[in-house]
Amino acid sequence: MEEGKALFVQIAEQIEGSILDGTLAEGERAPSTNELAAFHRINPATAAKGINLLVDRGILTKRRGLGMFVAEGAHQSLRSERRQRFASTYLDPMLSEAHAVGLTIPEVMEMIRTSGHH
Numbered sequence: 485m486e487e488g489k490a491l492f493v494q495i496a497e498q499i500e501g502s503i504l505d506g507t508l509a510e511g512e513r514a515p516s517t518n519e520l521a522a523f524h525r526i527n528p529a530t531a532a533k534g535i536n537l538l539v540d541r542g543i544l545t546k547r548r549g550l551g552m553f554v555a556e557g558a559h560q561s562l563r564s565e566r567r568q569r570f571a572s573t574y575l576d577p578m579l580s581e582a583h584a585v586g587l588t589i590p591e592v593m594e595m596i597r598t599s600g601h602h
Contacts, residue, residue, distance in 0.1 A: 495534025514544050514552040
């Protein structure tokens with residue numbers, strides 16, 4: 485588990501990661517709060533709080549008596565959220581700094597192209 489981040493947030497992010505990398509497919513049953521609690525050795529209420537974050541966002545859906553399942557469209561929704569977060573966290577500040585030091589967009593694009601990270 486990660487330092488400085490609430491456990492329930494880490495649980496939600498771990499499930500998100502499994503959906504994004506295909507380990508957990510749309511329509512598939514997600515781990516239960518008890519399974520998560522046992523695996524991570526945390527309180528089931530903490531695990532439930534993490535799962536509820538995903539339910540509130542429509543990533544997981546509850547099927548009465550069956551458990552939590554990955555919602556249809558969850559993969560694309562998460563991907564879209566992550567792309568928006570990428571832009572606001574990395575791209576916007578980078579372009580602001582580029583502008584501040586007099587770099588043009590084509591110059592920045594060339595720097596990215598030749599950076600060695602393909």
